[in-house]
Amino acid sequence: MATPLNRIRNLGVIAHIDAGKTTVTERMLFVSGAKHRAGEVDKGNTVTDDDPEEAERGITIYSACVRFPWREAQINLIDTPGHVDFTAEVERSLRVLDGAVVVFSAREGVEAQSETVWRQADKYHVPRLVFINKLDREGADFEAVFKEVRDRLGANPVAIQIPVGLGPTHAPQPFRAVIDLVKQQMVTFPGGKEGKDAVYEAVPEDLLPTARKWREKLLEALYDYSNELMELALSEEPIPEALLHKVLREATISHMIQPVLCGSALHGMGVQPLLDGVAAYLPSPLDVPPMVGFVPESAGKHKGKTEEGAPKKIVRKPDPDEPFCGLVFKVLPLKTGDLHWVRIYSGTLRGNSRVLNARQDKKENVAQLWRIHASKKDEQIDEAGAGDIVAVLGLRDSVTGDTLCDTRDPILLESIEFPETVISVAVEPENTTEKKKLAEALAMLRKQDPTFRAEESEETGQTLISGMGELHLEVIRHRLERDFKLNVRVHKPRVSYRETVAGVAEVEGDCHRNINGVQHTAAVRLRVEPFTPTGPLAAKLPPVVVSIDSGQNLPDQYLNVVLEEIENAASGGGTVGFPLMRMKATILGGTVHETEATEIAFRTAASLAFDKALRTAGPVLLEPIMKVEITTPDDHMGDLVGDLQQRRAIIHQTEQRGVDTVLHAEAPLANLFGYSSAMRSLSQGRASCAMQPTGYAPAPDEVMRTFMGE
Structure with missing residues (x-):
């Protein structure tokens, strides 16, 4: 029997590496009864990290999907990597999820990759809960992390739980429970690692002042979102728990707030209330806006365009009776046939049916449908409806980001964008005998x-x-x-590397050629200049923007040829062969000979003009820059700073985080090869670092000269 849509929760667990995402996932599976024993990352026996490389390294590399019940809800949970090198797994998961739990370590707080995953969740408008984990660690600081989430991420965190104590068992006041500010009760977890129960009891007298202070902060944060709540507070009447749940849910789904919960997943503390929060505050497929797509061009010129020539929009509601549409967000190549992970947005998908790949305009066979457990097939099903996530066997040509839809009602959904390789x-x-085998493996x-x-x-x-x-x-x-x-x-x-130009250049490219006794003559005028797009459309623009000057004088026949040639040249690389970016090329016009003008002549003239313009404007080599965040004990600060300066790093900021110092710097990727080993050596293994691409910057002249053979 299909699960009612309002009970489904499509959930992602995202965080910086080592914040405890996989441990949180394991504990969720255990307390929900989906697993008899919680696995541990250090022992390599977790469900979601089932790849040998993951078990060996103790990190998540591939996103994994697990399905389990909690109370009345049915949860499809995707555990994602925390390392920046595998950010694509987070990107594709957030694209198809309705809500997320963002995990922070109570000791390390908001780290470099925490900011990246938070921005990714913002990009896809994913409502989220915050879980401050590892409160049993030395140096844990709940309030400091809460403040960092607000200040560094520009978020609006609202605590609905606070910890009782902080730190390990030998600390003066060790972490031993949480206080639920909504229920106004203390929650203990008597079974520890082996327990599944959360016991609610009255808040002890000595903790009441702190609990009341945080409860008042919670209510003040929610007054803006409910007149009823405000009126009850002003008349000093008791506030029903159900009303608080309702306001928290509405404000979370509307991206106004992020409820904050806390605990220690490794020691079985705080996960049951977190799952309650997932069911209570994160959206079902019915709570998120319906999917908006477009009529694909393959549907025909008149069907797919408005009168103004723009693609026609189509809205699909999360309803099993609507026409089917879904998005392929992951492909697992298997010897028995590729396994495609699909999020179904509307309609019903059945096994042994045919669907349309709208982007490629190809019909595909859906041979079998499977439930996913981690990264493997778990249970074959006959059909799946709107709001579900399933694995499909039988598709041949579909790839990540493709839309699958009803063949009679085509729709094209927005695809998934991934960052460029660095x-x-x-x-x-x-x-040589293994060359073909290598090509097949790489494909x-x-x-x-x-x-x-x-x-x-x-x-x-x-x-x-x-x-x-x-x-x-x-x-x-x-x-x-x-x-x-x-x-x-x-x-x-x-x-x-990438290339751009140093300045503005206006040039003319001429063609005077005799080919097989036919004279080809043309001239094209072109301007190139540096150009860095800004604003909301910046990400949609190509690396090189090609435009046409309003005063140009070429007839359409030749203008289209010149435009095509310039666009081809711009995508073909710069002076030393690297892709071009941050540049604009403007067609200013040209000269049309009365008898000798030909398309060949204008193609040649345009290509010559582009090459000439690049050389005249002065080529500039751009190198990828990495944002580096290093956490180190004070003893090793001097050595690490000296090493970074030798690597052409710019240190922007240092801050104290507990007993450690955190260095924020930017450095060229070319100078960071092998840095992790060097850092461990300089700090006797006590420092850690996180890196992520932050953009491109001009490389020193000597680097450019190396490529030009000078």
């Missing part, structure tokens, strides 16, 4: 991971693989060796 290495098989990995690239270099004939960081490529290499039994040689990492 690092490349050359790989080659040990012998399979590329299908699974949208941020992984593999292509053959025209210059060297080597296969270049590109990814989001050193760890990303290291995991890929290990998979080639372990899963595909390929021994590959890996060469030195290569940075993905």
